[in-house]
Amino acid sequence: xxxxxxxxxxxxxxxxxxxxxxxxxxxxxxxxxxxxxxxxxxxxxxxxxxxxxxxxxxxxxxxxxxxxxxxxxxxxxxxxxxxxxxxxxxxxxxxxxxxxxxxxxxxxxxxxxxxxxxxxxxxxxxxxxxxxxxxxxxxxxxxxxxxxxxxxxxxxxxxxxxxxxxxxxxxxxxxxxxxxxxxxxxxxxxxxxxxxxxxxxxxxx
Numbered sequence: 001x002x003x004x005x006x007x008x009x010x011x012x013x014x015x016x017x018x019x020x021x022x023x024x025x026x027x028x029x030x031x032x033x034x035x036x037x038x039x040x041x042x043x044x045x046x047x048x049x050x051x052x053x054x055x056x057x058x059x060x061x062x063x064x065x066x067x068x069x070x071x072x073x074x075x076x077x078x079x080x081x082x083x084x085x086x087x088x089x090x091x092x093x094x095x096x097x098x099x100x101x102x103x104x105x106x107x108x109x110x111x112x113x114x115x116x117x118x119x120x121x122x123x124x125x126x127x128x129x130x131x132x133x134x135x136x137x138x139x140x141x142x143x144x145x146x147x148x149x150x151x152x153x154x155x156x157x158x159x160x161x162x163x164x165x166x167x168x169x170x171x172x173x174x175x176x177x178x179x180x181x182x183x184x185x186x187x188x189x190x191x192x193x194x195x196x197x198x199x200x201x202x203x204x205x
Contacts, residue, residue: 008048012172015041016179023146023183026139029080036072039065042176049170060108060120061156064127067104071097071131094135101128119155126152143184150177 018038025031043065050058078090105124112120126149133145157173 002052004048004052008045008052008170009172011041011045011048012176015045015176016172019176020179020183023143023180023187029076029082031142032072032076032079032134036069036076039068039072043069045172045176049173053170056111056113060105060112060123061153063104063108064123067097067101072134075134090135094131097131098128101131116156116160119152119160123149123152123156139187143187147181147184150180153177 015038018034018041022031022035022038025034043062046058046061046065050062074093075090078086078093101124105120105127109117109120109124126145130142130145130149133141136142154174154177157170157177159169
């Protein structure tokens, strides 16, 4: 265990806080703001993990995390304005993001070790579903698709993908995804019986 591995775990703890909180928020713009900040720390965790174990198995996750950061922060501004013009821009931006995800996903699959290309293919499919689920109206699509995506990312943080032949686990990477799934479960346990009840609505400045 080297210093970069320890740094990755610290960044992971920060990410958990943002990710868990985001799935307790019903307000779209505030959800995107919180999860966008979380995605930035998520990226830094994967970078540190790559420095510790090898960039070749973390590069696709770094691409996904940086893409997630930009997407979420742009959607935060779009949904906070909530005008016909911003909604139209948001739809066009979503289509561009889907195109970028397809190109980046295919490149990451090609560059991934042959033994785990199937896993990165599943990751690309799950990521695309999640991107669309985030944009769709309501609270359910994003939580269903993020749970599916989290399961796939959990697999990428095991010895199956971290470094072929190295039986190291990225425990913090797994914990982040478990936190997302746990947050979704808690969301439904607490608020599904009263869908009009606000969830972690922050006071306006």
